[in-house]
Amino acid sequence: MLTDLFSPSVQHSLDLAGIFVFAISGGLLAVRKNFDVFGIAVLAEATALGGGIIRDVIIGAVPPAAFTDLGYFLTPLVAAVCVIFLHPQVERINGAVNVFDAAGLGLFCVAGTTKAYAYGLGLTSSVALGLVTAAGGGVLRDILANEVPSLLRWDRDLYAVPAIIGATIVALLIRLEELTVVTGSAAAATAFVLRLLAMHYGWRAPRAYHRRSSATEEQI
Amino acid sequence: MLTDLFSPSVQHSLDLAGIFVFAISGGLLAVRKNFDVFGIAVLAEATALGGGIIRDVIIGAVPPAAFTDLGYFLTPLVAAVCVIFLHPQVERINGAVNVFDAAGLGLFCVAGTTKAYAYGLGLTSSVALGLVTAAGGGVLRDILANEVPSLLRWDRDLYAVPAIIGATIVALLIRLEELTVVTGSAAAATAFVLRLLAMHYGWRAPRAYHRRSSATEEQI
């Protein structure tokens, strides 16, 4: 079955790992914004679970998995506690956090695409929901922190593209009836590696035609 | 049947036209905010489809039409490509864009009201969801771009009022059992023309009592 791409316990462990690292990124932004400890916990929960909740509400899988599995709910709280007490150390290993975040991106774009397809959506819509699952939590994090979502900014390394590529590979595998634990893992790994390369080499997407020379964000 | 106010192919063409012009408005804001090409595409999609998705999630029509009809998904991407390569020209025909946006407003407030009623909501709630359908995408656009929604600002020409009037006319027509393709079109045309007049004459809504003399936005 598509939603059980991996054995349940393996899938669950991978989900929790992805949730944990996304929660760390939410908690760190909350610390930088000077939120209190409850604000840190709320932002960690929203970042980690937001993408999956939006996907589940859209495909009609309610209540969302985030509200039926206690582990999904408690993991971001653990991440929040780590951030509250250890944020200088966590910031120092920012590279490690980014690596885990990239792993979460890879896992979630694959899991989101397969779950949407299992609920009857077409392949293109499933790819879109794979991106929503992988990137939606980060967008919600930035909206709650009153920042322009880093997903949309031209001065950030590629984030959507690795997720779109990973989700598209999954859709092609579904079409070819070749989606297995091995090929699905390869899709997740592709998104993961592309994101790491984008960070390492500073890959960025172009802006609109004729705008590439202006370096500062315009105020409108 | 209420949701098939127009023949399916006519309705679908009108929907796609409304989606296209809303996507243009999202794409243009993304260019002004200096987003990269993926940010432009995401903002075009969110602006064009956001109102309908919120309405469908609220009335329980999941997955939303935006995820089951490939044309709804691809149209904003076409609009995004146009904006990316032609934004100076598109800006120059801003008047034309505003006319199309007004047409989208008229069409969507009618379509949103009839769909909500067809799903069993009362007439007042259907009017509210007509407004959500017509204006929700623009609010989502402004939230994602980290701007105060132009729907709420006193220094913008009337936008909600034409949509509310159009949706209210549709609700009255439903009540009187007089909603046909002709009367429904007249409701959409009324909203369309009111919005054009509001832009042409700079019609604005008043602010709270005793506040009309202070011209600048206060910081709180």
Place this chain on the structure above:
Amino acid sequence: MLTDLFSPSVQHSLDLAGIFVFAISGGLLAVRKNFDVFGIAVLAEATALGGGIIRDVIIGAVPPAAFTDLGYFLTPLVAAVCVIFLHPQVERINGAVNVFDAAGLGLFCVAGTTKAYAYGLGLTSSVALGLVTAAGGGVLRDILANEVPSLLRWDRDLYAVPAIIGATIVALLIRLEELTVVTGSAAAATAFVLRLLAMHYGWRAPRAYHRRSSATEEQI
């Protein structure tokens, strides 16, 4: 039955009272942001009904109660009219508004927790949705007004904690099969009084470890 903790007419009156005071808080922020009268009405509606709508969409209770009960929809409009004509007077009795808002917080955290449990969610998730019901409207208000949600800010008096405590008491009462109109009211009263005390004594939550000496919000 859990959702009918109080007799229907009592519950309905309490709901409307909570909706009214939340709508006042939304309308006052809209006035401060210089929104027009429609912006004031929209922000009043979103603040008053937002938390309940998000909860209902997540637990699958669609269409949400806010769209099936006309009183829920009209009450924020009444509040908006009051704010538009009487905002200087309303601001002057800000203390009274805060007391009502605290009452709404207490009522909504209890109502949200019991409704989520009645729809089959676990006790922990029900507590989370109690908090979403009580505080979600205020977060939506601040997002629409392009402000950092006051729920998350360290320089605001405790708001989430009283709601979490009230919701947790309800969950324990459900577990012990002791949830009655008396004990449920006591839980709401506890959240209410804790919020009043937090405002009176300026109780605040700590920030992350090692950050307590920096008094200004950092820009990132």
